[in-house]
Amino acid sequence: MTRALSWILSLTALASLVLLVGVFTWQSSVIWQRDGIAYVTGHSWFYRQQQFGAFSLLYGSIVVSSMALLLAGPLGLGAALFIAEYLPQKTRLVLKSLIELLAGIPSVVYGLLGILLLRGWVYETFERFEPLSGDTLLTAGILLAIMLLPTVVSLSEDALRAVPASQRRAARALGLTRAETIWSVCLPQARRGITSAFLLALGRSLGETVAIFLVVGRQDNNVPHSWLSPAPLLQAGQTLTSKLGGAETNIAYGDPLHWSAIMGLGLILLILTGAATLLGTVRRERNA
Amino acid sequence: MSEVPPILQIQKLEVRTHARLLLRNITLSIFEGEIFGLIGPSGAGKSTLLRSLNRLNDLLPGLYVKGDVLLRGQSVYARDTDVNSIRTRIGMLFQQPVIFPTTIRENVLFGAKRVLALGKVEQTVRVESALRESSLWDEVKDRLQQPASALSVGQQQRLCLARALAVQPEVLLMDEPTSALDPRSTAAIEELLLRLKTRHTIVIVTHNITQARRVTNSLAFVAIQDGAGEILEHGATKALLSAPKNPILADYLTHSS
Numbered sequence: 272m273t274r275a276l277s278w279i280l281s282l283t284a285l286a287s288l289v290l291l292v293g294v295f296t297w298q299s300s301v302i303w304q305r306d307g308i309a310y311v312t313g314h315s316w317f318y319r320q321q322q323f324g325a326f327s328l329l330y331g332s333i334v335v336s337s338m339a340l341l342l343a344g345p346l347g348l349g350a351a352l353f354i355a356e357y358l359p360q361k362t363r364l365v366l367k368s369l370i371e372l373l374a375g376i377p378s379v380v381y382g383l384l385g386i387l388l389l390r391g392w393v394y395e396t397f398e399r400f401e402p403l404s405g406d407t408l409l410t411a412g413i414l415l416a417i418m419l420l421p422t423v424v425s426l427s428e429d430a431l432r433a434v435p436a437s438q439r440r441a442a443r444a445l446g447l448t449r450a451e452t453i454w455s456v457c458l459p460q461a462r463r464g465i466t467s468a469f470l471l472a473l474g475r476s477l478g479e480t481v482a483i484f485l486v487v488g489r490q491d492n493n494v495p496h497s498w499l500s501p502a503p504l505l506q507a508g509q510t511l512t513s514k515l516g517g518a519e520t521n522i523a524y525g526d527p528l529h530w531s532a533i534m535g536l537g538l539i540l541l542i543l544t545g546a547a548t549l550l551g552t553v554r555r556e557r558n559a
Numbered sequence: 560m561s562e563v564p565p566i567l568q569i570q571k572l573e574v575r576t577h578a579r580l581l582l583r584n585i586t587l588s589i590f591e592g593e594i595f596g597l598i599g600p601s602g603a604g605k606s607t608l609l610r611s612l613n614r615l616n617d618l619l620p621g622l623y624v625k626g627d628v629l630l631r632g633q634s635v636y637a638r639d640t641d642v643n644s645i646r647t648r649i650g651m652l653f654q655q656p657v658i659f660p661t662t663i664r665e666n667v668l669f670g671a672k673r674v675l676a677l678g679k680v681e682q683t684v685r686v687e688s689a690l691r692e693s694s695l696w697d698e699v700k701d702r703l704q705q706p707a708s709a710l711s712v713g714q715q716q717r718l719c720l721a722r723a724l725a726v727q728p729e730v731l732l733m734d735e736p737t738s739a740l741d742p743r744s745t746a747a748i749e750e751l752l753l754r755l756k757t758r759h760t761i762v763i764v765t766h767n768i769t770q771a772r773r774v775t776n777s778l779a780f781v782a783i784q785d786g787a788g789e790i791l792e793h794g795a796t797k798a799l800l801s802a803p804k805n806p807i808l809a810d811y812l813t814h815s816s
Contacts, residue, residue: 359620441657441719444615445670445726446647455673460660 295538301531314494323532327494331510336476338412339419344469347423355431356453374421382485385414400505406488408508414486419472430464431457463554470551478544480512487513511540566591566760572626574607580787581607587779594761596775603781604788605764609732613649614642647674650728654735656715664703666718671725689725693717694751713744733763749774768815772800780808
């Protein structure tokens with residue numbers, strides 16, 4: 272019974288995922304037929320001229336998410352180590368539930384805080400690079416990092432706690448220090464779980480919309496002149512989600528070509544977040 | 560024997576939690592080269608006592624220790640004692656073998672490599688000597704690079720022993736090291752103990768009176784008295800087992816043999 276039910280439910284989940292991707296593919300078919308891969312690699316998005324190059328949006332999403340992960344990853348892992356390995360049980364539980372509470376704060380609140388606190392700070396801190404305003408890809412990245420922290424901390428901490436206490440005890444009994452034990456026992460054994468935490472956080476960051484929307488500047492066609500050039504970071508930009516969350520989506524609905532270009536962005540987003548989340552979940556399951 | 564100072568001296572040791580006294584007034588001397596057994600009913604605090612000797616109880620929050628343990632005259636519980644260096648001098652073997660998820664070789668070197676900073680050649684030598692000492696060498700010499708998890712439980716326990724021996728401790732603590740093993744592995748470990756005692760001092764917790772009789776020189780009987788674990792009798796194994804003075808010990812012996 273349980274077996275059959277779990278099969279039915281798994282298949283339902285899989286079917287709805289396939290259906291979702293199918294709908295987005297179908298809805299975006301017009302733009303794929305017209306531009307092919309150039310739709311993804313094209314640098315210009317001017318809908319009035321019927322130019323739909325999604326590259327700057329993809330770039331924006333990837334840059335903002337990687338920045339967020341780069342900041343939140345080490346910081347979050349450090350916090351998780353501290354909580355899992357150094358804090359006494361009671362404090363650990365209190366802190367952990369507080370951190371999980373943070374994960375539940377609506378993202379629009381983070382966005383508002385971003386406008387209130389972060390925008391000005393970025394503008395002033397990087398003044399000598401002459402940003403036009405505090406609404407930049409960097410601002411969005413930092414804000415997103417703050418939003419990801421609870422996820423990274425909580426999931427990494429779970430991964431560390433999943434390492435049996437007997438392993439730590441055996442290492443300590445050999446005379447290893449706490450730091451040596453963490454380094455040679457806890458981290459290697461929690462590695463899968465920690466990378467899974469990072470992937471799930473990445474999935475979340477790629478899909479995050481409102482908070483980014485409020486601080487990213489929503490400037491189309493911000494693309495670096497050369498790869499790895501940091502210049503665009505201090506300019507206003509646009510991510511897949513901030514684009515999709517904007518007014519243009521409603522304008523596009525009447526025009527089959529424009530609409531399919533918008534739905535194409537949705538498809539790319541779906542694939543990116545889906546891949547990160549799926550990969551993360553699979554690793555997490557295997558770790559457990 | 561009393562001319563030689565003991566290698567371990569337990570002095571008025573008391574272990575308690577917030578709510579309850581676990582061990583009361585434990586005083587014992589353990590001499591170099593002997594196998595010292597701790598026997599007694601479950602829950603009397605034998606394992607707690609054993610873990611107090613290398614301060615592994617420190618890892619459990621909420622346990623408080625009073626009194627002291629001297630290792631060759633040096634205080635284990637003094638404020639300025641380096642606990643980690645004490646633990647390299649007092650090795651430990653647990654009830655269940657704890658294998659690190661890596662190769663057999665790396666398992667043997669797990670402590671030695673980090674604690675003693677051995678060079679490459681020394682490492683290889685140490686692996687072989689430790690595995691020989693724990694009678695595992697012939698079984699694993701061709702597969703040192705294979706995962707240790709593939710070994711049987713009995714082999715894993717001997718691997719743990721090799722790992723402890725590789726650090727070259729002065730004293731080895733064993734917490735019912737054969738309770739999870741089949742009779743054959745148990746026999747192998749017991750044989751090993753007898754062979755090891757020429758070079759090592761061993762403190763072993765055991766439930767098994769027959770085992771205690773076979774391998775130990777001295778015994779201490781730990782049992783609950785007035786709500787806390789105490790040593791009710793201790794002395795040479797033969798005398799203690801054949802002519803127990805304490806009535807609780809006599810009772811314990813008749814019921815467990």
